Amino acid sequence: MKRILMIVGIIAAVLVILFFIFRSYTKSFSPEARAVFQQNNISAEVKYCRPSMRNREIFGKIVPYDKVWRTGANEATEIEFKSDVTFAGKAVKAGKYALFSIPKKDYWVVILNSALGQWGAFTYSEARDVLRVEVPVFQLENPEETFSIEFKPSKTGAEMELRWERTKVMVPIEAQK
Secondary structure, eight states: OHHHHHHHHHHHHHHHHHHHHHHHHHHHHSOEEEEEEEETTEEEEEEEEOOBOTTOOTBTTTBOTTSOBOSSSSBOEEEEESSOEEETTEEEOSEEEEEEEEEOSSEEEEEEESOOSOBTTTTOOGGGEEEEEEEEEEEEEEEEEEEEEEEEEOSSSEEEEEEEEEEEEEEEEEEOO
16 A cells, blocks of 8 residues: 555656746746736736747747637636726626636637636637627737737726737726726
């Protein structure tokens, strides 16, 4: 019995070590980043990983159109609101959500999902969606090498800007009244 427990312990230790090596390896290509916004009665934070183009065609190829994307790399991107907000006009309760998207040529479907801690979109479940919004696609004049998420102040709140390759989408966020 002791021998079996020792073997199981060794296997578990090796798996944990391999997990951390794999995580470090993937993070070296797509480093972690944060976008924080605290203004206009909105407090929001996005945690995501930033993949790079590396001479690849992204939208329609690496990130296929019409399929759920983790909106970044590695673990699914997470967004947290400290208070109730409207997200592209739809009410969202304060809390933490996984941020997914479905890129399309002319617009994206941006999704807030209640299942946190997902790796990629492999275990994504539409049944866990809190909301879906459609936002238009804008073309960038100059390509954006590395995927980025930033908040920009607006007259009524903030715009969450997602940029990569020659694509930009903006999601308006406002404090609930």
